[in-house]
Amino acid sequence: MSKAQLLKELPELVREGLIGEDQAARIRERYGQSQQDREGRGQLLFGVVGALLVGLGVILVVAHNWDELPRSLRTILALTPMLIGQVLCILALRKQEDRVALREGASLFLAFAVAAALSLLAQIYHLPGSLEGFLYSWALLILVQLYAMRAAFTLMLYMAIIAWYAVLVRVDLFDAGGMPYYALLGWLLGIPALRSLALKNGDGARFRWAATFSALSLGIIAQLFWEDFERWHVLGPLGLALAYYLLPEVCATLLAGRVMRLGMVRWIGRLAGLGILFFFSWQFPWEDSSTSLPQGTDLIPWGLMIACGAYAYALSFKGRDLRNGSLFPEALVAFVLVLALGALHTGLAQFMTNLVLLVLGVSLALQGIKEGSMGRMNLGAAIVAVTVLMRFFDLDISYALRGVIFIGLGLAILSLNLRMMRRKRSHEA
Amino acid sequence: MKHRTLIILAMAFVLQWGVIGHALWDHDRTLTTGSVHRFQVQPIDPRDPFRGEYVILDLAAENVQDADTSALFGANDPVYGTLGMDSSGYAIITALSKEAPEGDHVECRIEAVYSSTIRVELPFDRYYLQEGKGGMVESLLDMATRRDDQAEEAYILVRVREGKGVIEDLVIGGRSVEDHLRESAP
Numbered sequence: 001m002s003k004a005q006l007l008k009e010l011p012e013l014v015r016e017g018l019i020g021e022d023q024a025a026r027i028r029e030r031y032g033q034s035q036q037d038r039e040g041r042g043q044l045l046f047g048v049v050g051a052l053l054v055g056l057g058v059i060l061v062v063a064h065n066w067d068e069l070p071r072s073l074r075t076i077l078a079l080t081p082m083l084i085g086q087v088l089c090i091l092a093l094r095k096q097e098d099r100v101a102l103r104e105g106a107s108l109f110l111a112f113a114v115a116a117a118l119s120l121l122a123q124i125y126h127l128p129g130s131l132e133g134f135l136y137s138w139a140l141l142i143l144v145q146l147y148a149m150r151a152a153f154t155l156m157l158y159m160a161i162i163a164w165y166a167v168l169v170r171v172d173l174f175d176a177g178g179m180p181y182y183a184l185l186g187w188l189l190g191i192p193a194l195r196s197l198a199l200k201n202g203d204g205a206r207f208r209w210a211a212t213f214s215a216l217s218l219g220i221i222a223q224l225f226w227e228d229f230e231r232w233h234v235l236g237p238l239g240l241a242l243a244y245y246l247l248p249e250v251c252a253t254l255l256a257g258r259v260m261r262l263g264m265v266r267w268i269g270r271l272a273g274l275g276i277l278f279f280f281s282w283q284f285p286w287e288d289s290s291t292s293l294p295q296g297t298d299l300i301p302w303g304l305m306i307a308c309g310a311y312a313y314a315l316s317f318k319g320r321d322l323r324n325g326s327l328f329p330e331a332l333v334a335f336v337l338v339l340a341l342g343a344l345h346t347g348l349a350q351f352m353t354n355l356v357l358l359v360l361g362v363s364l365a366l367q368g369i370k371e372g373s374m375g376r377m378n379l380g381a382a383i384v385a386v387t388v389l390m391r392f393f394d395l396d397i398s399y400a401l402r403g404v405i406f407i408g409l410g411l412a413i414l415s416l417n418l419r420m421m422r423r424k425r426s427h428e429a
Numbered sequence: 430m431k432h433r434t435l436i437i438l439a440m441a442f443v444l445q446w447g448v449i450g451h452a453l454w455d456h457d458r459t460l461t462t463g464s465v466h467r468f469q470v471q472p473i474d475p476r477d478p479f480r481g482e483y484v485i486l487d488l489a490a491e492n493v494q495d496a497d498t499s500a501l502f503g504a505n506d507p508v509y510g511t512l513g514m515d516s517s518g519y520a521i522i523t524a525l526s527k528e529a530p531e532g533d534h535v536e537c538r539i540e541a542v543y544s545s546t547i548r549v550e551l552p553f554d555r556y557y558l559q560e561g562k563g564g565m566v567e568s569l570l571d572m573a574t575r576r577d578d579q580a581e582e583a584y585i586l587v588r589v590r591e592g593k594g595v596i597e598d599l600v601i602g603g604r605s606v607e608d609h610l611r612e613s614a615p
Contacts, residue, residue, distance in 0.1 A: 059479060064560040075453060082449070086442050093434060117449050119480045123557040125456035126596040131477060141445050148438035 044206075047101030048108060048153050055112025062116045062123075071124055078120030085110030089149060100206070107151035111142040111158075132168040135161050139186055146193045152206035155193050159210075159217035162186040170224040179297065183221045190214065198260055208263030215244055215265040219272065225301040231289040231342065236302040238276055239309025242332050244269025249316035273332050274383065277360075280335070280353045281387060283394050286346035326367070326376075331360040357387040365416070372427075374420050381413045459595040463588030464533050466512055466520035468551075470570070470583050470599075482563040483555040484570065484599075486585060491540075493522045493547045502547060506539045509592060510549060519584060522549065529592060536592040553587055556599045562610055569601050569609055 010024045019027075058081050066074065088106035092099065115138050121127065122134070139161045146154050166183030194214050197207045222240060226233060243250075244265050251260045279285055294302045313329055320329075334356050342349035361383030368377025388409060392402050469489040477483065493510070502508060502525065512533040513523035522537075524530070525547060540548040558566055570583050586597040599606040 062479075062481070064481060066559065068559070079449070082445065086445075089438060093438065114445055114449075115479060117445075121449060121452055121456075122480045125452075125460065126483075126553060126556050127452075127456070128552055128554045131479075134477075134479060137448070141448060142441075144437060144441035144444055148434050148441055 044101040044104060047105035051105035051108040051112075055109050058112055058116045059119065062119050074120060074124055078117045078124070081113035082110065082117045085113040089145065093149070103149055104151050104153045104206075107145060107149035107154040108157065110145060111154050114138060114141050130168070130172065132165050132172065135165040135168070136182060136186065139165065143189055146190070147196070150193075150196060150200065152197055152210040155190060155197070155210045156213040158190050159187070159213045162190070163217040163220045166221045166224050180221060180224050183224075187214075187218055187221055202258055202260035208261050211265055212263035212268070215268050219244070219268060222301055222305060225297065227296065227298055228294070230292050230294075231285070231339065232291065232293050233298065233302060234276055234280070235336065235339070236305040237272060238332055238335065239306040241269045241272035241276065242309035242329055243312040245273060245328060246312040246316045249320060250312050253315055270328060273328065277331065277335060277353060277357050278386065278390065280338075281350065281357055281390060283350055286342055286350050291343050327360055327363045331356050354387055354391070357383055361387065369416070369420065372420070372424065374417065377416060377420060378413070381416060385409045385413065455593065456595045459590040459593050460588050460597060463590035463593075463595065465597070466533070466587050466589055467518060467584045468587055469519045470585055481557060482560055483557040484563060484566050485555050486553070488551055488554070489519065490521050491549050491551055493525060493549055494545070502539045502542055504539055504541060508537060508539055508549070509534045510537050510551075512589065520587070525549070533589050534592055535589060535594050551594070553585070553594050553596050556585065556596060556606070559610075565610070565613065566599075566606055569606070
């Protein structure tokens with residue numbers, strides 16, 4: 001039974017006398033949100049969406065560049081939204097510090113108002129400067145307010161701006177060898193704000209989203225430092241994927257007793273790791289890349305990302321139930337050995353990568369069946385299916401055989417799902 | 430509101446007003462009290478998602494002729510350009526130095542060093558326009574700069590003060606671009 005169904009059934013269970021009011025309240029506390037929380041979430045959504053629309057609207061109005069207006073009036077127009085935003089921030093903190101929606105909305109509006117002021121300043125005085133310079137100035141000007149307002153949505157915006165800046169630096173200054181070091185610094189400057197959110201409300205939706213954006217931002221920035229990308233370079237992204245996947249366990253170990261939900265960080269790690277394994281299940285990455293080790297400036301991000309992955313794996317190793325837990329981290333670690341094998345025999349390494357994927361997929365599917373988790377079972381089945389389907393493109397198999405394999409895979413997944421659904425129904429009955 | 434939160438918020442506001450206010454004050458003072466120079470231009474018309482439409486101004490003065498290339502300038506070095514005037518009355522850079530010179534000068538950056546020419550990046554390379562007018566100004570500039578008659582050429586009026594330069598106007602064919610746009614408005 002899903003959480004929503006359970007919560008829906010509670011009044012009926014109380015009426016039938018199966019459970020008492022106290023027990024119902026405790027179940028609500030454990031699995032659901034109170035009415036107040038739900039209202040708070042609705043207010044938060046409207047507050048943030050409202051601030052986002054107004055803020056973006058201000059940017060668009062400003063970008064029109066009203067050059068028929070006198071300079072003094074345009075200056076006033078440039079600064080008025082920022083002043084309104086600051087007043088709203090003070091009101092949000094002074095009057096109703098507990099009203100998250102007001103605090104988030106005011107902070108987000110101020111962030112866009114600062115961008116509008118910077119844009120108008122550039123227009124009025126025809127200031128030069130690249131978009132990346134504009135983005136970094138904007139990010140730094142909203143950084144301090146993040147700490148005062150404890151605003152998760154402004155932190156998400158900040159992380160997005162920093163990642164955007166990093167991409168532009170790499171793209172625009174590629175020939176000049178430009179590296180987004182300042183983006184890394186900017187990202188690090190935002191992390192104490194994320195930590196503050198985690199300490200205040202580590203299991204809340206706001207923290208989950210902020211953690212997801214921060215992880216995505218770092219994931220993008222970290223891949224922009226490569227000067228070259230050969231086979232061994234992949235250990236860097238692999239290390240980061242492993243660290244993201246194991247972050248919940250790492251946090252549980254480091255912050256014993258503190259509840260922390262990290263949103264989609266584990267999924268980012270899972271998808272990145274699977275992406276790497278799928279990529280190397282083909283023949284061309286083994287044949288088209290050299291086995292030279294990273295050199296020069298590439299060594300810094302490479303070493304850091306590997307260190308993150310190794311640290312997370314070592315730290316989480318004791319706490320994990322290897323028999324019943326997912327073998328995903330072990331699959332990534334096994335791939336490191338496969339990479340080493342690739343230096344000796346590329347064909348064997350490709351075969352071993354496929355084998356790692358198949359073992360991972362089968363183990364996940366079996367685990368899903370054992371635990372009654374359809375999500376895990378289907379993920380495992382999907383990994384097996386994708387691995388097999390991809391081989392159709394680089395192996396010479398007849399169309400008839402391909403068709404039979406397609407049908408077989410489809411039927412297997414359907415029957416697994418049907419069996420699981422029947423089992424669930426019989427449990428419920 | 431906690432005392433500490435108030436202090437952090439105040440710091441954020443001081444930073445926002447300080448940076449934006451100082452930039453406003455500095456550029457406004459240059460625009461009102463700086464000396465006037467004319468820089469010859471060539472146009473391009475791009476767009477910025479935040480700041481809107483503008484024309485990029487490729488300035489003739491950015492090519493410093495007969496420069497002393499032995500002064501060990503490298504790409505991206507910040508330098509000072511001493512301002513002078515050519516025979517047509519347009520601003521040119523007569524010398525580059527690492528220390529601020531006497532008289533009118535602008536802070537710029539070395540872009541490339543050739544055998545006897547140094548290409549610099551001046552701190553004013555774009556003119557912002559109201560949405561939808563970039564293309565019109567670009568074609569006006571194209572027509573003006575194609576003519577042989579010097580009087581029809583395009584230039585920007587720049588106010589210069591203490592190394593900073595702020596564009597006051599874009600002049601095409603002897604008239605302000607604002608006049609051209611007003612005239613062509615429906």
